[in-house]
Every structure is written in structure tokens, then in C-alpha cells.
Amino acid sequence: MDKDDSKTPNHTTDRTVLFISGGLLVLFVVLAMIDLSMVEGWINQSFQFSATFFGSYWELLLLANFVIGMVLAISKYGKVRLGKLRKPEHGSYRWIAMILCTLLASGGVFWAASGPLMHFISNPPLFDDNSSALAGVDPALAQSFLHWGFLAWSILGTLATIVLMYVHYHKDYPMKPRGMLYPLFGEKIFHKKSIIGILADVISIVAVAAGTMGPIGFLGLQVGYGMHVLFDIPNTLVTNIIVVSVLVVIAAISVATGIDRGIQFLSKVNVGLTVVLAGCVLILGPTMFIINHFISAEGFHLQNMLTMALYQGNQAWLGAWTVFFWGWFLGYGPMMAIFIARISRGRTIRQLVVAVSIIAPLVTNFWFSVIGGTGIKAELDSPGSISEPLNSGGKPAAVMAIMDQLPLGFYLAIGFLFISLIFVATTVDSISYTVAVSLTGSDEPNRLIRVFWVLMFGLLSIVLLAIGENSVSAIQNAIVVTAVPVSILMLPTLWGTVQVSRKLAVEQQIDSKVKIDK
Template sequence: MRKQDYVTNQTDKTVFIISGGFLILFVILSMMNLSMVENWINQSFAVSAKFFGSYWEVLLLANFVIGIALAFSKYGKVRLGKMEKPENGYYRWVAMILCTLLASGGVFWAASEPMTHFLSIPPLFEDTSGTLAGVEPALAQSFLHWGFLAWAILGTLATILLMYLHYNKGLPMKPRAFLYPVFGEKIFHKKSVIGSIADIVSIIAVAAGTMGPLGFLGLQLGYGLHHVFGVPNNLTTNIIIVGLLIVIAAISVATGIDRGIQLLSRVNVGLTVLLAVCILILGPTLFILNKFVSGQGFHLQNMLTMALYQGDQAWLGWWTVFFWGWFLGYAPLMAIFIARISRGRTIRELIIAVSIVAPLVTNFWFTVVGGTGIKAELATPGVISGPLNDGGMPAAVMAIMDQLPLGAVLAIGFLIVTLVFVATTVDSISYTVAVSLTGSDEPHKMIRVFWVVIFGLMSMMLLAIGENSIAAIQNSIVVTAVPVSILMLPTLWGAVQVAKKLAAEQKITVRSESTNKSSSNSTREA
């Protein structure tokens, strides 16, 4: 196949029209008959969870285990992206990675999920709801959903495969690349129907996963502004918030990864660390530290059982399977983003950063925020659970801040962090959609900004339709995760093949074998 048959820096019109048209159709149908759309999504959601839940559990676990095995084998020394030294410093690199998942919901889930599991212990464990003995199971379940397995699917094996194909073989940086182990270079042909479908479902999935949280977090920020400053919590306020988010994200994505996106990510992580330190100092410090250690130990002890649990199907569909579908929907484009910022890193550095460092930071954040809420609930039952039941996640966050000295200041800090987190999500997603449409890791500035604006306008329209439309599109990502999860399967062995091939090219395997032979000869001579 000739190179010009697949390499292009122009927008793939077929993928653009179909994926964009699908999103517009969703909004139009929601405007016409929201209850019908909700019914379709709920039914599809139930089918997806029932028939693919077990597969997703095995897929995420296998992805994590294979990645860790690669990282701590001789193949961990393989350097990716045809670059001798990393183009991004470690802090800047990890900051951009952290802003991919935490921003998509981890800010507010950190308050509500540990508390929800504490009030109603997951069915896998003995029912110790609302007691001190229930803290570890509650934290451990949250750690599972936002920890090692979730992070690993976003940018480890898929990223290794993608970086090899793009930087070593010069092939387009598109989601269809994950099917390379099955179809070879034919998958990159312009007329490949399967390749186009792979790109389309990946873009639709990540768009649903971006528009939903964008509108959802707009609602949460509106609640927080009302709680702290008395600003009216209405549609106008929510639309203004989303508009502000879009302006910040557009400026960031226009200046590119090496400037705007990395700067915003560094600032955001710095603010989050500062907020966490303040909560840690002003809150129940020893309780947080002790429960992070014991909760992490409980998590590691029960990780395999939790990861493969198949008991209460209704509970699984609402929690674990929902999260796995959500993160799978993000996976292809997040792998593209992480591939773009990870040139010069070794496989070991990539796996450790994404599969270990980022999850531990996330788990600590969940313990700081969620643990503070649990401690307050233990001391005064109802002080956090009441607002959580009445007003949802944003009410829980504000209730937790109210229990601390300087609570109003911390609440403002929380709102600022959330605002910047959402902006970093939108800019990175818009960048990766532009990459997926063009195949270039440096898509034109206007294409990147275009997608920021589209996400913003569609989120505003969904807000205008009603809060249920936001929930509907957020749930739809689980449905789109079905084809995406099939797309991700070949990366399990494709990444291993790439590691072996690059190790041979970089003479890592040869050196290891020669060293072993030298040792054997010395032993014989002795």
C-alpha cells in the first residue's frame, strides 16, 4: 500500500460528518422527546452491562497485569517515540496525565463515592455500614473504581502500540491503530470501513464522556457558587459557567500542548496539591493518613476479588460496570493524548506513571476529601449524608468544607480547582479529537478550537433541555464502550509484540542474552 493512500494531515470528512452528525442528532432528538431518548439509552445501558460487564472486568484486569509485567521485565528499558530523552519534564508530564481522569469527575466523586459506600457497604463485604469498621471497605471500593485498573486502560498498552506505529512506522495517530495487530497496515487505508468505524465510535464515545461531565460539572459549580456567594443557581448561571470553561479551554488548546495545555495542567495540579494539604492540616490529619494506609492495604488484599466480582448485578451496573464503561469510552483518545506527551519515556516510566503513581495520587485525594467527610459523619450522623441525599455530589462537597476551619475559603478553592480541571479535560479531549480526524500529532489550531466550541455549545443546549439530558448522554458512553472495548482488545498482545520488536532494535534483548552467555561461560571456566 502506498503511503499517500493513508497518511494525511487533512480532516477525514467521512468520520467528521458521521460522528458530528450523530452528536447533533442526539441533541435534536433530546429536544423533541427526551423521555424517548432516555428510554433508549437506559435499555441499551442494561443490555451492555449484562452482556459485556464480565468481559470489561477481565479486559481491564488483564491490561493492568500485562502492563506491570512489561514494566518490570527487561522490556521496561525500551524507549518510546524515537527520542533519546523525554521532551517533557517529569512533573509537567505527570501533571498532564493526572488532569485526564481526575478532571472528568474525580473532583466531586472524591466526596460522594466514599461516603455512599460508607453509608451502604458494597455487597461483596460484610455489612458494617455507618461504623468505623466500614471505612476501609468504602475507601477500597472507591480506590478500585478510580485506581490502578481505571488508569491503566487510559494510557499504557494502547499508548505503547500507538507510539510505535506513529513515530517508528510513520502511520496516522488514529484510534484504528489499535486494530493493527489484527489487520496490519490495511486498517489505515482511506477506504477501510472497519477503520472508519473504529475512529467514529471512539470520537462519539469520548464526546459523550466530555459533553456529559462538562454540563454536569457546570451544574455542580452553579450549586457551589450559590452555596458560597448566593449566586442564583439557574440556567443562566450554568450557561455562563460553561461559557467561561470554553473560553479557558479554547485559549489553552490554541496555544498547544507544549504551552497552554501543559501550563494549565501544572497550575491545576499545584492548586489541587495546595487544597489537599490545607484540608489535611485543617481536617482530621491522623485519621486521613491512617485510613489511607489501611484502606490501601484493604484494597490490595481484596483487589482481585473486587475486580472480578459478579454477585449483585444491579449494584455492578450502577457502580463498577458503569465506571469501566465510562473509562473504556475515554481510552482510545486518552491513549492518543498520553502518546503525544510521552515521547522519550521508557515503557517502565510510562507504566509506573500511569498505572501506579497517578492511581496512588488519586486514591490519596479521595481519602483526603472523602475521609474528611466520613470522619465528620462518624462524629455527627447526618451532617454529610443529609446534604448528599438531598442535593447530590456538590452538596456533599460543600457540607464537608463547612465542617472545617476556613471552610468558605476552602470551598472557593474547590470551585477554582474544579473550573480549571474541567477546562483541562476539554482542551485535551478537543486536541485528541482533532488528532483522530487528521492522523497528525500537530493538528491545525482552528480544528482544535472548533471542537472546544462544539463541546461547549452542545453542553449548553443539553443544559437548556434539562438536567436529565446531561445524565442521558453521560450514560450513553457506557453503550458506546461496547465497540470501543472490542477495539482495545488487540492491544493486549500488540503492545507485547511492539516491546519485543523495539527491544531487538534497541539491542536490549541482545545485550541481555550476551550478558547471560558471558556469565555462563565464566561459570564453566571456573
């Protein structure tokens, strides 16, 4: 295949990638229906292998990704404008709102309540054991800040996004995950018969599908639990399926109307409601405790960030926490990079890095301080008030228990259930959009393909719910296994972004001293 053919706009669906990725997802569900315990065994063994042999690599990869992005942002290359547009397509609020709904939507409600509290009840092994004591508050919040903060956000949409924007908008190649391998293989990676290219696309789709179907299933379980507590509605499979069906309808309408309308609108509503809800909790809850410990915990986080990021002590704890989260976010990496690339045309490298690696993490950390900090204060004042429901009912119980400690808690709990639904809907619509992009190579994929993937995710999630709650947990853990090849796929972006930045700097007359390689 010649170069011109590899650049020819081809917006038809890549059937090879579709059939392989779709077939693997269906096969997983069928095997779970036949013998769930066997599937769980396979995943658990693979999970342990991944955590043992790739955990350290993931720690280094995420740290390097963040550092390189920050260096580029503060250097002269931060002025490089991406996407061949002189002005951004989207206003700053709309742009950041859509970015925030990528990672925060994946678990921002229930992990914000349960994560800090679990670290407070049992302090991470890196720190002195001040479990359930005032001295353990900052370490508990700081550990959650690490898992959902700078490094986590950076891997989703900085270096990989820059490479993909260069490949698609500046070099006119298809918008596909394989584009991250362009610095290594050049135009050959886009040949239709490129085995490595096909594998890169398939792996990325399967990984993000596992990471999306898991939250959909958990949403059904979590909202079902909340509705049972608040309204005494039976927490049954039928209730869970109805919740997932409502989610699918919202996401399908959103993705059908496209990024510039549905996805953008849903993201704005989502962030707006979250700000209102956070403000209510902040005012009605322990206001100064939240503010003071957000500041002190952020300082503790920054002081110990390198140590926490490279911690190699308790391997069992690492596998359950840091390595699990790094694998989860790596699995999302290629698709989120595509999504953020699509909405960031006209932005500079500096704007992109600051928004994704600084602003979004700080907003997330404050959200965790508001929700998690309120739970920690309640647990300090009345031991067992939050920890006992958490231990007996899981993450949804923690949210309900925290709201129960506040004035107007009943209405706040309803608000949490509602934004949980909208949060996951924003994840599903953006992921379905990016999967469609990956299959067509176009940043404006066919509407039917977009809606098809929403329905696909919803249907498979309902099947998993019908099999049993353990099946949902199994596919959630599966994303960590798929993160192994994805993490290798993302490695070339570390040096590829530097090459891209230098070339674009010359083209845009920001750096006249570097010669462009023809």
C-alpha cells in the same frame, strides 16, 4: 491503495469521520430536544444490555490490561524507549501533571467527596455490612480506590499508548484510534476506504464526546449550586450557561496555544492548586484519621483487589458502580491513549507504566482519602451532617457540607469550585486536541480544528442544559453504551503491545535473541 499511500502524511481533516461523528452527536441533541423521555428510554435499555452482557468482559479486559503492563514494566522490555527520541520531551513533573489531569479531572472533586461517603453509608455488597460504622471506613475507601485506581488508570494510557506510539512514531502511520487495530489488520487499517478503520475512529470520537459533554454539563450544575450556597446567586439556567461559557473560553485559549504551552501550563496550575487545597484540608481536617485510613484502606484494597475486580454478585450494584465506571473509562480509552502518546515521547515502557498505572492511581487514592475521609469522619462524629445534604442535594452538596465542617470552610469551598472549573477545562482542552489529532492523523493538528471542537462541546453541553438536567445524565450514561465497541477495539492491544515491545527491544539492542518479522 498501496503501502506508500497509507503512509503519506495527510494532515487534512478526514471529512467522512468528521461528518459521521459530528452528525451523530448533533442527532442525539436534536432527538433529546424533540423527545427526551424517548432518548432516555433507549439509553437505559442499551445501558442494561451493555452491563449485562459485557460487564464481565470489561472486568477481565481491565485486569488483563493492568497485569500485562506491569509484567512488561518489570521485564527487560521495560527498558524499551518509545517515540524515537533519546530523551523525553517534557520534564517529569510537567509530564505527570498532564497525565493526572486526564482521568482525575473527569470527576476528581465531586466523586472524591461523594463516592467514599456513599460506600460508607451503604457498604458494597462484597463486604460485611458495617455501614456507617468505623469498621466500614476501609471497605468504603477501598472500593473507591478500585474504581479510580490502578485498573482505571491503566486502561487509559499503557498498552494502547505503546501500540499507538509504535504505529505513529516508529512506523510513520497516522495518529488515529484505528491504530490500535494495527496488530490485527496491519497497514490495511489505514486505507482511506477501510470501513473498519472509519468505524473505529467514529466510535472513539462519539464515545469520548459523550464522556466530555456530560462533565461539562454537570460542572455547570455543580458550580451553579455551589455559588448559590456560598454567595446566594440564583441557581438558574443562565448561571449554568455562564459557568460553561467561562470553561469554554479557558479551554479554547489553552488548546489554541498547544500542548507545549497552554495545555501544559493549565495542567501544572491545576495540579499545583490541587496539592495546596489537599494540604489545607489535610491540616485543617482530621489529619491522622486521613493518613491512617489511607494506609489501612490501601492495604485492604491491595488484599481484596482481585476479588473486587472480578466480583459477580449483586448485578444491580455492579451496573450502578463498577460496570458504569469501567464503561466510562473505556469510552475515554482511545483518546486518552492518543493524548498520553503525544506527551510521552522519549519515555521508556517502564516509565510510562509506572507513571500511569502506579503513581497516578496512588495520588488519586490519597486525594480521595483526604476529601472522602474528611467527610466520613464528619459523618462518624455527627451522623447526618454529610449524608443528609448528599441525599437531598447530590454530589455538589456533599462537597459543600464537608467544607462546612472545617475551619475556613467558606474559602476552601471557593477553592473547590475554582479547581473544579480548571479540572474540567483541562479535560476539554486535551480531549478537543485528541479529537483533532484523530481527524487529521497529525500530532500537531490545525489550531482552528482544535478550537472548533472546544466550541462544539461547549455549545452542545449548553443545549443539553437548556433541555433539562436529565439530558446531561442521559449522555453521561450513553458513554457506557459506546464503550461496548470501544472495548472490542482495544482488545488487540493486549497481544499487540507484547509484539511491539519485542520488536523494539531488538531494534534497540535490548534483546538480541528475537528475530524481527520483516
